[in-house]
Structures are given as structure tokens and as C-alpha cells.
Amino acid sequence: DQQVKQNSPSLSVQEGRISILNCDYTNSMFDYFLWYKKYPAEGPTFLISISSIKDKNEDGRFTVFLNKSAKHLSLHIVPSQPGDSAVYFCAGSTTSGTYKYIFGTGTRLKVLA
């Protein structure tokens, strides 16, 4: 059962435009979400997080939106840069019991110069 789904395996965007990466979850107990970026041959790097008490969190060029009723979150990158080309993972966790993060399958973003 894939509790966190990233239905777009890949996305191509022109440099300077907005990149929108989507993530859906099924577990209504998830209350904290993270986005990670991963370059080849490196471990994932934390990008931005959002708690379920918020619907938006912004950090520089990165903004995450959370729609709890739709169980959907999205990561917006504005403006997109070639260095943003990487695989992006979203992850959710719950407060029930001890925490663990459930990751999606990732979306490969390619920013075209």
C-alpha cells in the first residue's frame, strides 16, 4: 500500500519558469510532511517541511502547499534553475506511536536551459 504517491515520474520545465511537483497521500493521520531533493550518487537533501496546521510554507524559491481535504501537497519552485534538476521526494509522517517517514517514489525534474 503506497501511502504517499508521486504520480508524475518526470517533469521538464524551462529555466525561469515555475516547477510544480505534486504529491498525494492516503493516510489521514499524516500531520507532517517533508520534501527532499536527490542528485545522482548523493543522499537526499532536506528542502522544506510543512505541518498540517499550516497550508503553506515558503523558503526562498521553494513553497510547499498543503490541501488537507484533498490529501494533496505540492512543491513550487520559482524561478526554476538548471541546478534544480534532480529527483524530488515527498514524505509524510504521523504522530501515532513512534514516527517514521513514508516516502513517495520521486519525481525527476529536468530544468532546461
Added chain:
Amino acid sequence: KAGVTQTPRYLIKTRGQQVTLSCSPISGHRSVSWYQQTPGQGLQFLFEYFSETQRNKGNFPGRFSGRQFSNSRSEMNVSTLELGDSALYLCASSLVERAAAFFGQGTRLTVV
């Protein structure tokens, strides 16, 4: 401050063998988690340790085991290796619960 260190970076093993992977967390981090990454499956949670206790375990067979030492360093062991165990194994550490985890570069295991 040194990051999360995983050794070795690459491993080739034969079916039926066993393997031990090592992870040194960021200094002061007491929570260590392990993930398996395979193409199309994302990062699958294996287990999480905190202060030498396994607090959470993913849906993996008993061939996958781990432990954490008093200095927070962690090891992961896979016995009776199968071809399907070929993957990138990632270790992550965090200072406190629910904090964003810092990942190591991973160990690429190939089973032939």
C-alpha cells in the same frame, strides 16, 4: 561538522551471502533510520533506532536486521542475500524525533 557517513560506498555480493553496512550519524544525533531505494519504489523504510532501541520497523523480511551502538553508530545486516536485495541503502540521522533527517550518500549493494 561531519555529515552522515556510510561505509562501504559500493558492495558486490553473491546470492546467499550476508552483508553488513555501517552508518555513523552526525555527532549528537541519536536517531538513525535506514531506507532502501530501488528504481520505481522510492525510499522504503527499513527501521529506526533511538538510543540503541529499535523503535520502528518497516515491512521487510527478518533477513534484514540492524542495531545501534552506544555511540549512536548503526549497522544494518542482510542475511541470505537475494538478487532483489540489490539497491541503494540509505542511512539518515536526526537530532530529535520528527526533525528533518540528514542522509548519508548511501551504500550501493549489488547481488549477483
